[in-house]
Amino acid sequence: MNLGKVVGTVVSTRKEPVLDGIRFLLVRLVDTEGKETSSFVVAADAMGAGPGELVLTAAGSSARQTTMTQNKPVDNVIMAIVDTWEVDGKTKYTK
Amino acid sequence: MNLGKVVGTVVSTRKEPVLDGIRFLLVRLVDTEGKETSSFVVAADAMGAGPGELVLTAAGSSARQTTMTQNKPVDNVIMAIVDTWEVDGKTKYTK
Amino acid sequence: MNLGKVVGTVVSTRKEPVLDGIRFLLVRLVDTEGKETSSFVVAADAMGAGPGELVLTAAGSSARQTTMTQNKPVDNVIMAIVDTWEVDGKTKYTK
Amino acid sequence: MNLGKVVGTVVSTRKEPVLDGIRFLLVRLVDTEGKETSSFVVAADAMGAGPGELVLTAAGSSARQTTMTQNKPVDNVIMAIVDTWEVDGKTKYTK
Amino acid sequence: MNLGKVVGTVVSTRKEPVLDGIRFLLVRLVDTEGKETSSFVVAADAMGAGPGELVLTAAGSSARQTTMTQNKPVDNVIMAIVDTWEVDGKTKYTK
Numbered sequence: 001m002n003l004g005k006v007v008g009t010v011v012s013t014r015k016e017p018v019l020d021g022i023r024f025l026l027v028r029l030v031d032t033e034g035k036e037t038s039s040f041v042v043a044a045d046a047m048g049a050g051p052g053e054l055v056l057t058a059a060g061s062s063a064r065q066t067t068m069t070q071n072k073p074v075d076n077v078i079m080a081i082v083d084t085w086e087v088d089g090k091t092k093y094t095k
Numbered sequence: 096m097n098l099g100k101v102v103g104t105v106v107s108t109r110k111e112p113v114l115d116g117i118r119f120l121l122v123r124l125v126d127t128e129g130k131e132t133s134s135f136v137v138a139a140d141a142m143g144a145g146p147g148e149l150v151l152t153a154a155g156s157s158a159r160q161t162t163m164t165q166n167k168p169v170d171n172v173i174m175a176i177v178d179t180w181e182v183d184g185k186t187k188y189t190k
Numbered sequence: 191m192n193l194g195k196v197v198g199t200v201v202s203t204r205k206e207p208v209l210d211g212i213r214f215l216l217v218r219l220v221d222t223e224g225k226e227t228s229s230f231v232v233a234a235d236a237m238g239a240g241p242g243e244l245v246l247t248a249a250g251s252s253a254r255q256t257t258m259t260q261n262k263p264v265d266n267v268i269m270a271i272v273d274t275w276e277v278d279g280k281t282k283y284t285k
Numbered sequence: 286m287n288l289g290k291v292v293g294t295v296v297s298t299r300k301e302p303v304l305d306g307i308r309f310l311l312v313r314l315v316d317t318e319g320k321e322t323s324s325f326v327v328a329a330d331a332m333g334a335g336p337g338e339l340v341l342t343a344a345g346s347s348a349r350q351t352t353m354t355q356n357k358p359v360d361n362v363i364m365a366i367v368d369t370w371e372v373d374g375k376t377k378y379t380k
Numbered sequence: 381m382n383l384g385k386v387v388g389t390v391v392s393t394r395k396e397p398v399l400d401g402i403r404f405l406l407v408r409l410v411d412t413e414g415k416e417t418s419s420f421v422v423a424a425d426a427m428g429a430g431p432g433e434l435v436l437t438a439a440g441s442s443a444r445q446t447t448m449t450q451n452k453p454v455d456n457v458i459m460a461i462v463d464t465w466e467v468d469g470k471t472k473y474t475k
Contacts, residue, residue, distance in 0.1 A: 001309065001327040001361055003295065008127070008182035010098065012151065014142060015175035016161055024096065024151065024175075026127060026182060032293065032311060032325055040127055042096040042151055046358075047299060051184075056297065056309065056327055061156045061251075061346045061441075062360035066301055073141075073174040075157035076096055079358040080300035080309075087293035087311060089336075103222065103277035105193065107246065109237060110270035111256055119191065119246065119270075121222060121277060135222055137191040137246055146279075156251045156346075156441075168236075168269040170252035171191055198412070198467035200383065202436065204427060205460035206446055214381065214436065214460075216412060216467060230412055232381040232436055241469075251346075251441045263426075263459040265442035266381055286404065286422040286456055288390065317388070317406060317420055331453075332394060341392065341404065341422055346441045347455035351396055364453040365395035365404075372388035372406060374431075 001056040002041070003082070004029045006049050010042050018072050025049060025078065027057055034093045043076040044069050054082040054093060096151040097136070098177070099124045101144050105137050113167045120144060120173065122152055129188045138171040139164050149177040149188060191246040192231070193272070194219045196239050200232050208262045215239060215268065217247055224283045233266040234259050244272040244283060286341040287326070288367070289314045291334050295327050303357050310334060310363065312342055319378045328361040329354050339367040339378055381436040382421070383462070384409045386429050390422050398452045405429060405458065407437055414473045423456040424449050434462040434473060 008026035023045040046066040063077040103121035118140040141161040158172040198216035213235040236256040253267040274284045293311035308330040331351040348362040369379045388406035403425040426446040443457040464474045
């Protein structure tokens with residue numbers, strides 16, 4: 001999974017019909033210190049994530065293993081909201 | 096998903112027979128500001144996307160989850176035309 | 191899909207038995223101008239592609255969606271020979 | 286598979302229900318000398334790996350081929366704890 | 381597929397039970413001239429490859445399409461030993 005921060009929203013009305021009702025969020029990847037990188041993904045939001053929240057995203061066929069995304073042309077999904085993480089025993093982020 | 100801009104077309108007459116009728120578009124990836132990068136993909140067009148349009152593309156097995164691409168040797172598909180997106184509360188693109 | 195140029199052949203006699211009869215080609219990726227990059231893949235040739243031809247390659251599980259590669263340990267396949275492509279209305283390559 | 290070192294833990298209470306009970310670990314990738322790189326993944330822990338342990342991680346749909354991760358939105362899993370590895374006949378790491 | 385050279389072995393006793401008996405090899409990727417790069421993968425050895433041999437590796441779900449790796453948490457497999465390859469009509473490697 002990737003660790004990222006929700007920084008925006010992508011809106012599309014013309015899309016594959018099965019995608020109706022799915023929210024697409026812009027997730028900027030962060031490093032282990034929580035610092036934003038220049039990489040980002042657009043992910044389906046299976047969690048009701050809000051702006052600024054740190055999340056985990058799953059890619060590839062694993063992105064279709066949620067009730068919301070099953071059998072849909074979606075290759076990235078937010079499947080968890082992060083509460084906290086630590087590296088080498090030090091807390092790097094707390095919600 | 097990746098965020099990209101349709102910049103061209105790839106034409107092929109000699110191809111896997113199941114690919115007949117599928118249009119292949121050149122999609123240049125853009126950053127969160129909408130600026131074109133040097134990366135690009137060739138994607139099957141499930142949406143009737145036109146030149147200059149901003150689109151979302153899904154890769155891998157997820158690219159086969161549209162009616163047009165099912166069970167076909169296609170690893171990238173345009174599954175949505177983007178209307179608008181915003182980052183940190185600021186609109187970065189409007190169609 | 192990736193856009194690439196067939197530049198060579200890889201020969202292997204000791205391989206998974208199901209791979210017998212499949213030709214493996216060296217495909218160097220090109221940029222949107224048709225200029226060769228330093229990246230390359232080894233792809234199963236489902237099209238009878240010849241040296242110097244520009245091709246499309248599909249990766250991952252999509253590489254197994256041709257008659258030749260089905261259920262085989264192959265993660266890249268040439269599924270189309272390119273006739274021509276254009277970017278921003280300008281033809282960049284014609285066979 | 287990737288070779289990595291367990292350096293931290295990611296905690297999430299709000300997540301896809303099927304992920305309850307799965308521990309997510311921060312795994313920093315290492316080079317063939319065992320030196321940590323700047324790349325990392327968040328992986329489901331199928332092995333009960335501890336901090337500082339060197340592990341192998343499997344990505345993509347292969348990450349769902351363990352009893353713990355089957356059919357779950359997880360794209361990276363720790364499926365082995367490394368005892369030792371050698372390169373060019375020289376031992377680079379021993380647990 | 382990737383073109384690589386077997387440079388080492390990874391040993392693990394604590395692993396997913398279904399992985400018992402599978403040998404994990406360190407494969408350093410090479411360029412089209414056969415020169416080793418800094419990239420490497422750890423691959424399941426379906427071929428009985430030896431140190432120094434040039435091999436082809438398949439990644440993702442395709443890595444599970446050998447008898448040895450089927451349904452197992454393995455995302456990279458050696459599925460062929462390379463005898464020779466040529467680029468632009470010149471032989472770059474002969475076993």
